[in-house]
Amino acid sequence: MRKRSVGINVRVTVTEKKKVTMLARKCGLSLSEYLRQRALGYEPGGHPPKEVFDVMDKIDEIAESCQPSAGTKIAACADEIRNLLIGGN
Structure with a gap:
């Protein structure tokens, strides 16, 4: 069963979403997981090329x-x- 049941909505520009999505992909994370880690003070590392x-x-x-x-x-x-x-x- 999924433990996370509460959402947080944040409005961003199209450009901001593209940038955050790119950063998440670079780290090998979903957008949600990337934002969750950043919001909780973690700095996810990127994958090597x-x-x-x-x-x-x-x-x-x-x-x-x-x-x-x-x-x-x-x-x-x-x-x-x-x-x-x-x-x-």
């Missing part, structure tokens, strides 16, 4: 082509970097 993930995929390919012990270390480091970039644990 697609090129960052392309580079991480290339590092994974390199790790797979290395000697097993080196490949395991490279893969572990790549996982650590990936988690830092996307907010993993």
